[in-house]
Amino acid sequence: MASWAKLMTPAGAISLGDIGFRYGRETRNTLSISELHIKAGQRVALIGASGAGKSTLLKLIDGRLRGWSGSCRVLGQRLDPQRQPPRSWRRKVGFVFQEFALVQRETVRRNVLHGRLGHVEPVLSLLGRFTDKDDHAVDRAMCDVHMDAFADKRVDRLSGGQRQRVAIARCLAQTPRLILADEPISSLDPMTAQSILTILRDRASARNATLILSSHQPALVADYVDRFIALDAGRIVFDGPPDQLHEHRLSGIYRNAAATQHERPHEFA
Amino acid sequence: MSSLDHNVTTATGSNRASRTRSRARACSFGQFSISLTVALVIIWSWNGSDFDLLKLANSGTRILDFLGRMLPPDPSVLPVVIASSAETLRIAVLGTVGCVILSAIFGLLAAANLTPRWVHLPVKALLAIIRGLPLILVAMIMVGAVGLGALPGILAITFHATGMLAKFYAESIESVDPAPIEALESAGATMFQRLRFGAWPQIAPDLLRDTLFRFEMNLRESLILGVVGAGGIGFYIQMYVRAFQYEKVATLALVVVGFVVLIELGNSAVRSLLR
Numbered sequence: 073m074a075s076w077a078k079l080m081t082p083a084g085a086i087s088l089g090d091i092g093f094r095y096g097r098e099t100r101n102t103l104s105i106s107e108l109h110i111k112a113g114q115r116v117a118l119i120g121a122s123g124a125g126k127s128t129l130l131k132l133i134d135g136r137l138r139g140w141s142g143s144c145r146v147l148g149q150r151l152d153p154q155r156q157p158p159r160s161w162r163r164k165v166g167f168v169f170q171e172f173a174l175v176q177r178e179t180v181r182r183n184v185l186h187g188r189l190g191h192v193e194p195v196l197s198l199l200g201r202f203t204d205k206d207d208h209a210v211d212r213a214m215c216d217v218h219m220d221a222f223a224d225k226r227v228d229r230l231s232g233g234q235r236q237r238v239a240i241a242r243c244l245a246q247t248p249r250l251i252l253a254d255e256p257i258s259s260l261d262p263m264t265a266q267s268i269l270t271i272l273r274d275r276a277s278a279r280n281a282t283l284i285l286s287s288h289q290p291a292l293v294a295d296y297v298d299r300f301i302a303l304d305a306g307r308i309v310f311d312g313p314p315d316q317l318h319e320h321r322l323s324g325i326y327r328n329a330a331a332t333q334h335e336r337p338h339e340f341a
Numbered sequence: 342m343s344s345l346d347h348n349v350t351t352a353t354g355s356n357r358a359s360r361t362r363s364r365a366r367a368c369s370f371g372q373f374s375i376s377l378t379v380a381l382v383i384i385w386s387w388n389g390s391d392f393d394l395l396k397l398a399n400s401g402t403r404i405l406d407f408l409g410r411m412l413p414p415d416p417s418v419l420p421v422v423i424a425s426s427a428e429t430l431r432i433a434v435l436g437t438v439g440c441v442i443l444s445a446i447f448g449l450l451a452a453a454n455l456t457p458r459w460v461h462l463p464v465k466a467l468l469a470i471i472r473g474l475p476l477i478l479v480a481m482i483m484v485g486a487v488g489l490g491a492l493p494g495i496l497a498i499t500f501h502a503t504g505m506l507a508k509f510y511a512e513s514i515e516s517v518d519p520a521p522i523e524a525l526e527s528a529g530a531t532m533f534q535r536l537r538f539g540a541w542p543q544i545a546p547d548l549l550r551d552t553l554f555r556f557e558m559n560l561r562e563s564l565i566l567g568v569v570g571a572g573g574i575g576f577y578i579q580m581y582v583r584a585f586q587y588e589k590v591a592t593l594a595l596v597v598v599g600f601v602v603l604i605e606l607g608n609s610a611v612r613s614l615l616r
Contacts, residue, residue: 134527136523136526136527159529159531160529162526162527162528162529163528163529165527166527166528167524167527167528169520169523169524171520172520173520173521173523173524174521174524175521175538175539175542175543176518176543177542177543177546178542182542186521186524186525186528186530186538186539187528189525189528189529189530189531189534189538190528190529190530191529194531194533194534197534197537197538198533198534198537239524242524242528243528246528246529
């Protein structure tokens with residue numbers, strides 16, 4: 073059944089099977105996922121307590137995690153647990169980092185331009201030569217997040233919400249088919265968080281890209297996604313539409329995680 | 342609370358109070374010991390040297406006489422001053438170029454986030470030893486090794502400045518935030534693209550600021566290198582002082598001050614651009 077499902081996975085989807093991963097000397101698996109499929113164009117929210125494995129799962133799908141076991145196919149590429157995926161694949165997957173991961177001393181435009189590095193000829197880019205197509209992609213990405221007026225402003229002079237928009241613009245400049253966002257609203261106030269979620273949802277829809285984001289605010293993100301995947305100690309404990317995740321089920325997930333942390337505090341330090 | 346609980350709590354509380362008191366006593370004893378040692382060292386230095394405030398007060402007329410002999414400054418030495426100043430500047434420039442090249446290599450080797458412990462720890466120790474050697478001693482060794490002139494000055498500045506500049510470079514490299522580099526990796530950037538667009542913009546302003554600061558120091562230090570025969574204006578300062586030609590020394594001193602002020606103004610302007 074599982075192997076048949078893997079064979080039938082439509083192009084552009086994510087397909088994971090028998091995934092196992094643990095960090096260093098930890099005694100338990102950080103990830104234990106027997107099967108997970110995400111169709112192209114879906115908008116998914118990963119929820120769960122701290123240490124549940126959300127960021128690790130996103131890192132795995134982004135091709136930056138090493139040493140895992142099982143099978144992982146993303147956008148038609150079978151990922152190797154020991155090797156970096158090819159550059160031609162990397163540029164199709166955009167990642168929005170929790171703490172923005174921007175070069176603080178550079179301008180907004182320069183940071184957004186970094187999203188094009190996977191597309192340009194490396195030697196030409198080192199000489200500062202980018203094509204009109206790159207410039208156009210950067211302009212469009214800055215407009216999409218309403219940061220075009222700040223193009224020449226340094227990132228370290230922007231607010232947290234503006235920095236997150238720049239990080240999203242850098243991701244959009246990649247023209248990705250898959251957008252991964254690791255807790256993109258964790259450090260933002262509710263109003264700014266909603267505007268960031270709106271941008272992510274609308275831009276992903278406009279570009280027909282798959283969106284997977286992780287969050288600790290299920291109530292807030294419910295209106296922006298069509299599927300919730302809840303993780304607890306690396307396992308999927310809920311997978312379905314947001315309206316099926318009832319309050320008591322949600323509090324159960326977080327209560328279980330709190331109990332696990334209490335029993336093994338060193339693994340969550 | 343039962344009486345047993347109360348007793349245990351009281352005992353624990355009094356133990357903690359006793360520990361705090363003994364720690365406070367140990368702390369005040371330590372402070373007293375340090376203060377006493379510092380005082381003894383100052384008294385020892387005062388008695389051992391020929392430092393006498395009365396003598397200093399009585400030598401006022403002598404100081405005035407000395408300053409008087411510097412006036413008016415003798416402009417006839419200007420051609421010599423300009424030529425030797427140019428040599429001093431050349432020593433500082435080439436010494437800085439040399440130390441930048443060596444510091445780039447040693448800075449990379451000393452950066453704890455780039456090299457294993459068995460590489461960066463010995464390199465850091467070597468840089469500390471180089472920093473500990475006085476410049477004049479290094480210059481004397483270089484004069485002995487390659488003879489009089491500008492070359493030993495350049496070598497001495499290169500060697501001595503590397504100890505400090507490589508440490509600064511290593512610290513800049515160690516302070517690089519890895520998150521933007523990881524983001525570029527995620528976007529498909531190659532290793533050289535990650536270094537050029539992720540790491541370089543983070544460290545370039547610091548490296549340039551440190552290099553300018555070191556150049557300023559190198560210029561000041563190369564002014565005195567001539568005293569031991571390692572070229573530059575210092576040689577003439579020493580020569581005229583020994584010949585009691587203070588009006589010529591005054592001209593040299595004025596040029597040196599102007600020189601240093603000019604370089605400092607230039608450096609400040611560049612540094613303000615880097616902020």
